[in-house]
Amino acid sequence: MTEFLNYLISGISLGSVYAIIALGYTMVYGIAKMLNFAHGDVIMVGGYVSFCAVFYLDLPGWLATILAIIVCTVLGVVIEGLAYKPLRQAGTLAVLITAIGVSYFLQNAAQLIWGTSTKSYASVMPGNLSLGGVTIPYISILTIAACLIIMVVLTQFINRSKLGKAMRACSEDKGAAQLMGIHVNRTISMTFAIGSALAAIAGVLLCSSYTTLNPTTGSMPGIKAFTAAVFGGIGSIPGAFLGGILLGVIESMAKAYLSSALANSIVFAVLIIVLLVRPAGLLGKYVPEKV
């Protein structure tokens, strides 16, 4: 039982990281209708920035996180402005390949700056909490709490604020939104900024739980978070949250009880089955094509 609880908690904690990344993915997809493959690499950049802040500048963990958020937000807006904005009218494949180009660029730039060797990352919140045989690392509690807070704040922001309303309008119909006086380009840039800030937080939390960091750290969690976003219904914020948590728990349980070598396969198999039964994901709205 204790063992099960331990795995469950580590699963929820991992799932919370996926959920935070997936929220960024889903927002960008919802508004720009593009698969941003560079999102995972922004996570990696966030990890490296916080690593350098702690390691070289001796800053406390929270300050390092804030620094990472600022750098990644700026990075996200710059990437969007330079690489994606000129392709607003182009086909989805062109944007996809550009995103892949950006992803290669970030990975190789990181390799040049920080080297290929794996860095050991000091957790921003070390220590464990013992609760009747169940040990919970503080970082897991922090991760889960951060995920919940982000989720609530983001939902309120999207539903209540003016910018949130603009985002919803843009994701529904860009042309009509523009006619209503919404600055579409600025709204999309803001979405990228928020998504990248979330990626930075996810980067710090991810590296703190795994304590390793290298230039490809972000790619697999990026792909899995994307899977989580699709799993929950891409474009839906509660869907991304639910998808992330479920994916994390499934992965953790599969690793513990089925096969560690096939854990990723099991996650992807579940995704395939869900998509076959519900083609728009768990919480996604299925829109039949009109003729």
Next chain:
Amino acid sequence: MKNLLKKKTTRTDFLTYLGVIVVFVIMFALQQGDMLKNSTQGMLVPVCCFVVMAVSLNLTVGILGELSLGHAGFMSVGAFSGIIAAMSLEQTIPSDLARLIIAIVVGAICAAIAGFIVGVPVLRLQGDYLAIVTLAFGEIIKELINCLIVGYDENGLHVMFNLSGKLSVENLNMTENGVAIIKGAQGAVGVDKLATFPMGFVLVMLCLVIVLNLVRSRTGRAILSIRDNRIAAESVGINVTKYRLMAFVISAAMAGSAGALFGLNYSTLSSTRFDFNTSILVLVYVVLGGLGNIWGSIIAAVVLYVLPEALREFNDYRMLAYAVVLILVMLATNNERFKAAPSRVIPKRRKGAAVNG
């Protein structure tokens, strides 16, 4: 013949064949004359494999119009089944060429079966959902092969799945003459390097003939119509599922044959060689070459495969340069302002063309 060449499509097709043949003859002559550098020599077969991969992915992405992010999975299936076939027939069939052909055929068949298994569920979906599911299948295939342990002795093939991660070749209980073919995470080891450049050329030509004839046939037109407007195609009585599946399976089979050739070009091969990045690499060839444009895919595959090798002297910066080139090319070919730039420099030519047209 003259009438035949009047059609523009036929002319393009013949020029494509001709171009491939000419390049092959030149490269083959240089190879025979020992005038190639070792690094170039080593690239001949992989280039052929990636040309076939690009052509086959173009069938899925460009002609069928569905984004596939797991094409390397089929290549992987082809590679490992081809290796198993070639190595287990070592005693029975001594001829290298015969074994190579058998390996390629086996690779193609196995990948076609995998393509069918993947295609039936995947093709129910559309757009980005389809893309993510192909990605998922690619990763699943990679991990499954990573767990595979295969050996061969007088009693036949021994196959085992290393689910716990604790098993090894010893657990296959082979006789003393047994040969380990695939050792789990280590991948295939001690493979005979059967692949030859002429075989690569034959494979490229074969795939070209298949794809170009398919596209110009009734079936091809049906597939193209599904890409352009699925609902309209359905309404004129085209069996959408059948044609989509057909194109997908053919594409997978060709990827499998390329994989078999690729696998037999190296003495060791691990399944992680065929990961998501390989799928993306091939996708980049297809998109940069032009969707649905076969000769474009061939040129893009050759240039983009050779380019990173040629940039080796820049060492650490070469992949960075590759990324920048990739982004710039996408911007240049897809952005209106970039596209309009040449006409601003030479405005008269454009005007003249418009008047004549």
